[in-house]
Amino acid sequence: MREKFTSLSTVGVPLDRRNVDTDAIIPARYLKTVKRTGLGEGLFFAWRYDEGGKERPDFPLNRPSFRGGQVLVAGENFGCGSSREHAVWALMDAGFRAVIAPSFSDIFHNNCLKNGILPVTLPAAAVRSLLSSLLAAPGGKVGIDLEGQVVRGPGGDVHPFRIDPFAKRCLLEGLDEIALTLSGAAEIDRYERERKKVTPWLFRDITG
Amino acid sequence: MATLFRKVWDHHVVTARGDGNVLLYIDRHLVHEVTSPQAFEGLRLAGRPVRRPGAILAVPDHNVPTTPDRSAGIDDRESREQIEALRRNAFGSGIPLYDISDPRQGIVHIIGPEAGLVQPGITVVCGDSHTGTLGAFGAIAFGIGTSEVEHVLASQALWQKMPRQMRVTVHGELPALVTPKDVILAVIAKIGAAGGTGFAIEFAGDTIRRMSMEGRMTVCNMTIEAGARFGLIAPDEVTFAYLSGRPLAPPPDQWDAAVTHWKGLPSDADAAWDREVALSASSLEPHVTWGTSPQDALPVGGAVPDPAAQADPGEQARVRRALEYMGLSPGTRLTDIPVDKVFIGSCTNARIEDLRAAAAVARGRKVAAGVTALVVPGSGLVKRQAEEEGLDRAFLDAGFQWRLPGCSMCLGMNPDRLQPGERCASTSNRNFEGRQGPGGRTHLMSPPMAAAAAIAGRIADVREVAR
Numbered sequence: 258m259r260e261k262f263t264s265l266s267t268v269g270v271p272l273d274r275r276n277v278d279t280d281a282i283i284p285a286r287y288l289k290t291v292k293r294t295g296l297g298e299g300l301f302f303a304w305r306y307d308e309g310g311k312e313r314p315d316f317p318l319n320r321p322s323f324r325g326g327q328v329l330v331a332g333e334n335f336g337c338g339s340s341r342e343h344a345v346w347a348l349m350d351a352g353f354r355a356v357i358a359p360s361f362s363d364i365f366h367n368n369c370l371k372n373g374i375l376p377v378t379l380p381a382a383a384v385r386s387l388l389s390s391l392l393a394a395p396g397g398k399v400g401i402d403l404e405g406q407v408v409r410g411p412g413g414d415v416h417p418f419r420i421d422p423f424a425k426r427c428l429l430e431g432l433d434e435i436a437l438t439l440s441g442a443a444e445i446d447r448y449e450r451e452r453k454k455v456t457p458w459l460f461r462d463i464t465g
Numbered sequence: 466m467a468t469l470f471r472k473v474w475d476h477h478v479v480t481a482r483g484d485g486n487v488l489l490y491i492d493r494h495l496v497h498e499v500t501s502p503q504a505f506e507g508l509r510l511a512g513r514p515v516r517r518p519g520a521i522l523a524v525p526d527h528n529v530p531t532t533p534d535r536s537a538g539i540d541d542r543e544s545r546e547q548i549e550a551l552r553r554n555a556f557g558s559g560i561p562l563y564d565i566s567d568p569r570q571g572i573v574h575i576i577g578p579e580a581g582l583v584q585p586g587i588t589v590v591c592g593d594s595h596t597g598t599l600g601a602f603g604a605i606a607f608g609i610g611t612s613e614v615e616h617v618l619a620s621q622a623l624w625q626k627m628p629r630q631m632r633v634t635v636h637g638e639l640p641a642l643v644t645p646k647d648v649i650l651a652v653i654a655k656i657g658a659a660g661g662t663g664f665a666i667e668f669a670g671d672t673i674r675r676m677s678m679e680g681r682m683t684v685c686n687m688t689i690e691a692g693a694r695f696g697l698i699a700p701d702e703v704t705f706a707y708l709s710g711r712p713l714a715p716p717p718d719q720w721d722a723a724v725t726h727w728k729g730l731p732s733d734a735d736a737a738w739d740r741e742v743a744l745s746a747s748s749l750e751p752h753v754t755w756g757t758s759p760q761d762a763l764p765v766g767g768a769v770p771d772p773a774a775q776a777d778p779g780e781q782a783r784v785r786r787a788l789e790y791m792g793l794s795p796g797t798r799l800t801d802i803p804v805d806k807v808f809i810g811s812c813t814n815a816r817i818e819d820l821r822a823a824a825a826v827a828r829g830r831k832v833a834a835g836v837t838a839l840v841v842p843g844s845g846l847v848k849r850q851a852e853e854e855g856l857d858r859a860f861l862d863a864g865f866q867w868r869l870p871g872c873s874m875c876l877g878m879n880p881d882r883l884q885p886g887e888r889c890a891s892t893s894n895r896n897f898e899g900r901q902g903p904g905g906r907t908h909l910m911s912p913p914m915a916a917a918a919a920i921a922g923r924i925a926d927v928r929e930v931a932r
Binding site for chain 1: 476479480482484485486488490492493499500502503506511513516518519520521522527528541543544546547550561562563580582584586587592593594608609610611612613615616619620621622624626628658659662663689690692694712713714715716719722723726758779780782783786876877878885895897898899900903904
């Protein structure tokens, strides 16, 4: 279910690492759930907790000044690896509503949009500047205005970003994409009827 | 002047929105127990039926134990419940299921081709990033998230934007004991873990043309490790011969029409590419990863890199972190790294050819003292064929364990996993921190290289072990 996203201004949480993979965001043992909720406890588990299960005090999510932050700022290729949507559900469950990075993996990016988490792609230099200010002065706020497509850094710096217009509308209005698609089911029926004549072998049922 | 991808794409456009997004029809949908329960729940909550149950195949693979006692039930409550949910959802919607006791059960990306349901020119999705494997047949095959799984279940279609087109051309004869796995590790090392983001990658060249379907699947399997959701290889006689006679291949009365259709799919000679990459196979060496990203691959004769030698400060930090996690020092020769466990399996390397190549190294030799080595066939059919060829005996005699099919130690959702600090030579696809178990350390390599590591008790050059 997609949540609406319009704008927010909240503490920015810096995660100055590149290639953060979805196994790191949510380890496989948390994938055994049949629910979308409750995954926040596993978020970045191996980085947040030591072998004894105690919080690692220097990990950003554990530092008092970053607690409650809803915008994660990270390095290149965020969300690479496994397609597990649990990574997005874990971020949401822990309170995050947006991730800012120089680049995202394609599947993770899609998964964010489907759930109402805003993935913001900014130039590497802009992300570097956000990370530097958040690390230098922890607790700084990052503002995101989706309608206006801008990020405001803690120092008042403004960074415009691009987003697919349809994805933007879905986020602003919290649209149910499946309902939208099914409203055009007649088109899918027509496609199947026509295609069945060209490649009939693709319309045989799989047998168990 | 169209690419293979473009041709298949155009055949599947239901409608276009004008902003670059098209509704793409999905011919086949594979479903496993980990990424589907929330999708079925979403349908139930919205009161929506599954549109085309006969286009879907379900199989449990991630959670299944690989020990012979699994027929007696699964101890782990959550794993058991997830598999039971898959059964309920499949039966409730009329979706065919290869259950745990079915001789065709196996890793989702391996069983689809075996059944003959993955064919040139189709679109196929699965809630799993390694779905790109199936592009080896000349199909648009890609991994999706659970929300998209729900969307496909409900509509048999997905909104997508055309990815950019990259061609990776591989030329030359692969040297002995150098495999398709080494080709793809070298490609990822060359373009980087995000080099393929936003692209579909078509693999071309005489090296690819000489590969079997098994080898081609290994190559396409790891395109996601270079960031690309799609890997493709043009269909040819090798593809057609693989499909011929399989249960879900086009029936005899439609076979000729299908082959004619398939022969029109390869990229046109004048097709335009957004990026081109070339690789020579004739001087390629067996590759091994040293770090925590699949791009961290080097020829086996190499040494662990020095973070200080990286020009980019971000890369310096990444390499330093990776070495700390892996417990390695700069300059250490890869062949001086000892291993505790060896895993031969996964959707990357658990097909019959992989097992043959590993067994050829294992035969007549012994697993080193203190090393635990697992061989996990990719499917019940692979296992049966391997046993008919006596590969199981070669492994067992050498001291390897011979298991039942599943994803197993590739991601450790079942009991097969690394303990903290343990180091593994693995034929799987990801060396991420904790991938094979919390604190576990993974070195990716080919099946013969993993078998050689088991025998040497350390990372070893298979060309020396098998001499």
